Amino acid sequence: MESYQFLSPRKIVVKTGGLASAGTLAKELGSKALVCVGGSSSRKNGSLDRLMQSLRQAGVGTVLYEGIRSDPDVETVEKGRALCGESGCDMVVGMGGGSVLDTAKSIGLLAANGGKLTDYETARPGKPMLPMLAVPTTAGTGSEVTKMAVVTDPARKKKMLISCEEILPDIALLDAELTYSMPARVAAATGMDALTHAMEAYLSDNAGPVTDLFARKAVGMIAANLHAAVYNPKNAEAKKNMMAAQMYAGLAFGNTMTCLVHSMSRPLGVYYGIPHGEANAVLLAAVMEFNLPSCVSRMADMAEAMGLSGEGEWGLAEALTAHLHKMHALLPLRHSLAEMHVRREDLRPMAESAFAAGTTKVNPRKPTVEDIVSLYEKLL
Numbered sequence: 574m575e576s577y578q579f580l581s582p583r584k585i586v587v588k589t590g591g592l593a594s595a596g597t598l599a600k601e602l603g604s605k606a607l608v609c610v611g612g613s614s615s616r617k618n619g620s621l622d623r624l625m626q627s628l629r630q631a632g633v634g635t636v637l638y639e640g641i642r643s644d645p646d647v648e649t650v651e652k653g654r655a656l657c658g659e660s661g662c663d664m665v666v667g668m669g670g671g672s673v674l675d676t677a678k679s680i681g682l683l684a685a686n687g688g689k690l691t692d693y694e695t696a697r698p699g700k701p702m703l704p705m706l707a708v709p710t711t712a713g714t715g716s717e718v719t720k721m722a723v724v725t726d727p728a729r730k731k732k733m734l735i736s737c738e739e740i741l742p743d744i745a746l747l748d749a750e751l752t753y754s755m756p757a758r759v760a761a762a763t764g765m766d767a768l769t770h771a772m773e774a775y776l777s778d779n780a781g782p783v784t785d786l787f788a789r790k791a792v793g794m795i796a797a798n799l800h801a802a803v804y805n806p807k808n809a810e811a812k813k814n815m816m817a818a819q820m821y822a823g824l825a826f827g828n829t830m831t832c833l834v835h836s837m838s839r840p841l842g843v844y845y846g847i848p849h850g851e852a853n854a855v856l857l858a859a860v861m862e863f864n865l866p867s868c869v870s871r872m873a874d875m876a877e878a879m880g881l882s883g884e885g886e887w888g889l890a891e892a893l894t895a896h897l898h899k900m901h902a903l904l905p906l907r908h909s910l911a912e913m914h915v916r917r918e919d920l921r922p923m924a925e926s927a928f929a930a931g932t933t934k935v936n937p938r939k940p941t942v943e944d945i946v947s948l949y950e951k952l953l
């Protein structure tokens with residue numbers, strides 16, 4: 574790579590218990606915030622109250638947009654945009670998992686630029702989105718540090734990927750305490766999503782020296798902490814490490830894009846509503862086995878980052894794929910496409926959709942549609 578650039582939010586705050594600083598940080602960005610949150614869990618665990626209190630104490634006005642579900646669609650974004658416009662908000666605060674953060678980014682984009690979200694699937698917006706504070710509650714999608722948002726367009730049966738610098742959040746606030754109450758299944762799925770981000774960033778044709786630093790570090794930290802964080806939510810050290818690692822993974826893939834695992838997981842979400850992280854988790858080891866011959870040395874690097882041993886680069890790369898199978902098997906997730914009730918007749922249209930995705934073009938091994946069908950079949 575002869576030249577490269579690296580994008581990140583202008584400020585990343587990592588602080589266990591840092592939710593109390595949300596108001597002070599938001600004050601840097603505006604005076605009235607559209608606060609975007611998900612279902613009832615942030616009310617039940619008290620984090621929504623703490624966020625609103627912090628904003629009020631700092632003198633930031635608030636308008637609440639609640640009930641954003643996972644896999645948000647264009648309608649969810651449109652409703653939020655209308656509320657944002659009617660109430661005169663000049664910034665957005667998103668607190669939640671990737672779906673909430675992606676929705677908040679999309680609302681901020683439309684509030685600043687007008688038009689429809691589908692316009693920005695291909696065209697670049699003229700202005701940055703409204704200033705945004707992003708507070709993740711899973712570990713995670715890395716959405717708080719990326720220039721990407723995934724929103725479903727039901728009319729086209731498609732998960733749209735909006736990717737542009739104009740939706741990079743201004744400030745990311747990472748408070749690992751917010752992940753303590755995450756159910757084990759969500760911790761497992763989002764953690765495997767983060768591992769997939771790190772690995773795909775490292776193997777992408779777009780990988781560069783800075784993203785490599787973050788990706789390798791994230792791979793090692795996730796392998797060392799994921800299972801402890803899933804099975805012992807009171808393990809503050811593991812939770813803190815997972816929160817940081819998923820952010821590193823976000824900084825890496827946010828600059829490189831992801832690869833074939835993500836191309837193949839998106840259709841599983843659209844056709845069957847399989848959660849994004851769980852879909853990546855079921856695909857990861859098999860797709861890495863497929864990739865192996867094209868990138869042995871890079872796979873060996875990642876095996877070393879995980880502390881694995883093997884004879885030579887091939888031995889290390891094979892140790893890596895074996896370890897991925899083991900990591901997945903020990904998580905409270907579904908372990909085959911059959912368990913997810915995926916039907917054989919959908920494999921080809923899903924493979925065609927995965928083949929057409931931009932993320933497939935930067936995968937280290939270039940698959941055919943037949944290759945992708947075979948990979949899905951192997952996991953049935």
Ligand SMILES: [Fe+2]
Binds near residue numbers: 714766770835853
């Ligand atoms: Fe992902």
